[in-house]
Amino acid sequence: MVRPLPFDPIAEAGRQWDGQGWDESAAMQAATSIMRAQQIVLSRVDEALRPWSLTFARYEVLVLLHFSKQGVLPLGKMGDRLMLHQASITNLVDRLEQQGLLKRVPHPTDRRTTLAELTAEGRATVVDATKAVVAASVGVTELTDRDSADLNRILRKLRAGADDFDT
Known part of the structure; x- marks a missing residue:
């Protein structure tokens, strides 16, 4: 340490x-x-x-699927929502599939589209893992609720200015 x-x-x-006399120090x-x-x-x-045996990136995939209505999303839509390149989504899905936490299934009406679907083990894992993440204050232990809200508000300006989402 x-x-x-x-x-x-x-x-x-x-x-x-x-x-050094450089601008923009703040x-x-x-x-x-x-x-x-x-x-x-x-x-x-x-x-x-x-x-x-999860990373934050793989956990995000599980949470995204957990939040979807049926626990199923197209891989392309997952990449868009998580703001990741398709190759990164493929890698994450590969690892989660190897862990038995999700499975790939064909889209029922579009043969070109592959879906990721949470397994029962994946559903249980995301619930249990979230309890641990919450117990760790999502990594921001030192911040009060007000601090967290203020920080989110400030960083949202940065994200909006970068066209991260429609305002």
Whole structure:
């Protein structure tokens, strides 16, 4: 385990950035903080999911299927909703299928489309794994509900500005 540094390296980078006379020091610090926070959150959530041999990416696939009406979605639609390349979805589905948590099924009316369907084991796993993720405060233990809502509101602006979704 890495011991905590005796100083905030992002604040120090900001000080050095300013010392060089470079613009956008606050933006650099915000971007770097987002990147580091993502590493921390992902590590915590992955640790919570370890008993099920899941990564956050595979867990997201299970949750997406769990939220669908029938537990079944076309692979292409899953890629769109999770904002992942089709090759990444294929890889995730392959791994989850190997684990017995979902299965591929043909689309009933479109031979070109393959569906992913949650298995009974997949349904049970997503419920149990979610309990562990919630117990880990979804990786943001230090944030209050208000902090989390504020952070989501702020980052939503960034996502909307990048055309992540229609506003």
